Amino acid sequence: MHDKKRCTWVTRHEIYKTYHDTEWGVPVYDDQKQFEFLVLESFQAGLSWLTILNKRENFRKAFDRFDYEKIARYSQDKIDELIQDAGIIRNKLKIKATVNNAKAFIQIQKEFDSFSKYIWGFTGGKPVIHHFKNDSEVPASTELSDTISADLKKRGFKFMGTTIVYAHLQATGIVMDHTTDCFRYQQLVES
DSSP: OOOOOOOTTOOSOHHHHHHHHHTTTOOOOOHHHHHHHHHHHHHHTTSOHHHHHHHHHHHHHHTGGGOHHHHTTOOHHHHHHHHTOTTSOOOHHHHHHHHHHHHHHHHHHHHHSSHHHHHHGGGTTSOEEOOOSSGGGSOSOOHHHHHHHHHHHHTTOSSOOHHHHHHHHHHTTSEEOOOTTSHHHHHHHHO
């Protein structure tokens, strides 16, 4: 039996295939899920996405299932505990940024009623659908990610450079970057 045609960045690892086939590029409107991806994307900087996927369950446990309300109240003791947690990426700056970003995330919710409304507002509430034929055409950042990154930083976010933001937009379906020959492309365009 032939395997499905996927974006070429997908490796043979089942965890990667599952992520690509069921999550990547699917529009996310849930704030909890938006926050999870923001955290994971910020930790991924400088590492492979496969490393993050393999540690995702550990991140969920360590960060209270990405409950931003709880994370915003983390004490220094909790931060120190996370720095010692071998199940996650033990980067002190990224851990502190996650606590900081939870607070900034809540402020955006207060201003816009939800983080989802805020971030989808940059595209008028509709996914930006690209028609790239191969992965080499897919950019690492765009004017859209530049704009959102600058706005998030202005609102106090850390570790939210334009490349991280673009990866977030791709992951959460705000930007649809499955290549046109990928089986998910047509499914997502038609949904």
